[in-house]
Amino acid sequence: MSTQQSLAAKMDFFERYLSLWVFLGIIAGIGLGQIFGDQIQLLSQLEIYNVNLPVAVLVWLMIYPMMLKIDFASLKNWSTHGKGLGLTLTVNWLIKPFTMAFFAWLFFSQIFSALISPALAQEYTAGAILLGTAPCTAMVFVWSYLTQGNANYTLVQVAINDLVLLVAFVPIVGLLLGMTDIQIPYGTLITSVVIFVVVPLFAGWLTHHLLIARKGKDWFESQFLPKFKPVSIMALLSTLVLLFAFQGEQILSNPLHILLIAIPLTLQTYLIFFVAWFAGRRSLKLEHAVCAPSALIGASNFFELSVAVAIALFGLNSGAALATVVGVLIEVPVMLSLVALANRWRY
Numbered sequence: 001m002s003t004q005q006s007l008a009a010k011m012d013f014f015e016r017y018l019s020l021w022v023f024l025g026i027i028a029g030i031g032l033g034q035i036f037g038d039q040i041q042l043l044s045q046l047e048i049y050n051v052n053l054p055v056a057v058l059v060w061l062m063i064y065p066m067m068l069k070i071d072f073a074s075l076k077n078w079s080t081h082g083k084g085l086g087l088t089l090t091v092n093w094l095i096k097p098f099t100m101a102f103f104a105w106l107f108f109s110q111i112f113s114a115l116i117s118p119a120l121a122q123e124y125t126a127g128a129i130l131l132g133t134a135p136c137t138a139m140v141f142v143w144s145y146l147t148q149g150n151a152n153y154t155l156v157q158v159a160i161n162d163l164v165l166l167v168a169f170v171p172i173v174g175l176l177l178g179m180t181d182i183q184i185p186y187g188t189l190i191t192s193v194v195i196f197v198v199v200p201l202f203a204g205w206l207t208h209h210l211l212i213a214r215k216g217k218d219w220f221e222s223q224f225l226p227k228f229k230p231v232s233i234m235a236l237l238s239t240l241v242l243l244f245a246f247q248g249e250q251i252l253s254n255p256l257h258i259l260l261i262a263i264p265l266t267l268q269t270y271l272i273f274f275v276a277w278f279a280g281r282r283s284l285k286l287e288h289a290v291c292a293p294s295a296l297i298g299a300s301n302f303f304e305l306s307v308a309v310a311i312a313l314f315g316l317n318s319g320a321a322l323a324t325v326v327g328v329l330i331e332v333p334v335m336l337s338l339v340a341l342a343n344r345w346r347y
Contacts, residue, residue: 022329025237029244030251052311054242059308060200061235065228066138066304067204070159078160081153084280084290088157091276091298092135093168099271100132101125101176103264112260120319122180124261127310127323129176132268133169135161136300140293143300143335147342149293157297162201165302169193173309185313192312196305239307243325246317261326266334273299273338277345292342300335303328 046053078085108121108128116124136143137158144154170193174184212220244251251258276295280286286294306324314320 017332021237022240022325025240026244026251029241029246032241033245036245052316055239055308055311055316056195058235058239058242059196059304062232062239062304063137063196063308064200064204065225065232067162067200068208068225068228069138069141070162070201070204071155071208072159072205075156075159078156081150081156081290083284084153084286084294085157085160087276087280087284087286088135088161088294088297089164091272091279091294092161093164093172095275096135096268096272096298097129097133097172097176100268101129101179103268103271104128104132105180107260107264115256115260120257122182123314123319124257124323125180126177126182126314127306127318127320127327128261128265128268129173129180130306130310130320131265131301131303131324131327133172133176134165134302134305136297137162137302137305139300139331139335140297143296143339144293146339147292147296148289149296150287150289153290154293154297157293161297162197165197166193166201169197188312189309192309196308236304240325240328243307243311243316243321251322257322258326258329261323262330265323265327266330269299269330269334270338273341277342281345288342288346295342296335296338299338300331301327303331 104125108116108124109118113121140158141154143149144151170186170189173189174186177184208220211224215224273295276298277291280291280294284291303324306327307321310318310320310324
């Protein structure tokens with residue numbers, strides 16, 4: 001068995017085959033869109049403040065179980081790994097969003113300009129920016145486990161990044177989308193962050209705090225959390241099917257665009273990992289158990305939030321929404337390759 005296969009074998013069944021489920025979601029969504037096109041279109045009209053209600057419910061069901069894992073009590077230990085936290089904050093918020101915007105502009109507006117219209121290139125760029133401005137919240141626990149990362153440090157960095165996301169996501173997205181001449185409805189952007197980050201984050205923290213105080217940490221992690229796994233899975237798959245039901249015509253007419261979107265997203269993922277890894281290893285002299293999760297949190301994305309915000313800002317059948325879903329499609333195979341690299345370069 002290869003290293004990558006042995007790593008994948010340690011993942012949950014759904015996480016291991018995430019790319020397959022996304023691909024099947026594409027097929028199912030396109031098929032449903034062709035069969036029930038007019039009826040499905042009615043769902044796009046169920047909105048409040050430009051936020052689609054069916055999508056909002058599904059995405060909230062995806063995000064809430066992830067927020068349950070975050071332990072803000074761990075923040076008291078932040079000073080123990082100050083250099084690691086400084087690295088992840090620098091890479092995630094001062095480097096990654098801007099390199100993602102650059103790669104998106106370079107490929108969609110320049111290199112692929114003969115294959116992608118200017119309007120569509122702009123939407124794909126917007127979707128890529130949303131991915132690049134949302135560091136991973138859930139899957140990083142998996143990547144940290146597979147690289148034998150420090151579990152306590154991983155908890156702290158996720159909690160701090162989520163708190164930074166509350167204040168940094170809107171201005172950075174607004175800045176980068178504004179530089180691409182995209183008009184930003186800031187009211188919709190702020191509403192999206194409140195619905196898809198603030199509310200589930202607070203609900204997750206409150207549930208985490210109350211249940212651990214009442215039942216204990218062991219019960220919470222072994223009995224309560226696993227019950228939400230099917231909910232999160234079904235919500236993600238339902239969102240993807242719904243999204244591709246609206247995207248069907250665009251995908252069928254431009255199947256090459258899936259590959260074109262995947263290229264800059266993949267290059268960006270490797271770049272961010274290498275920047276964080278070598279900065280942590282050579283400049284900061286971080287131990288492997290801290291360096292690995294620091295590099296992997298930035299390389300991975302909070303794709304659930306990116307998909308939700310893309311839909312809220314640009315619509316279910318937009319190029320921006322499609323670009324964020326391609327990010328989901330490449331997530332597991334690309335990240336498993338980086339996990340394998342991190343383990344091979346263990347020091």
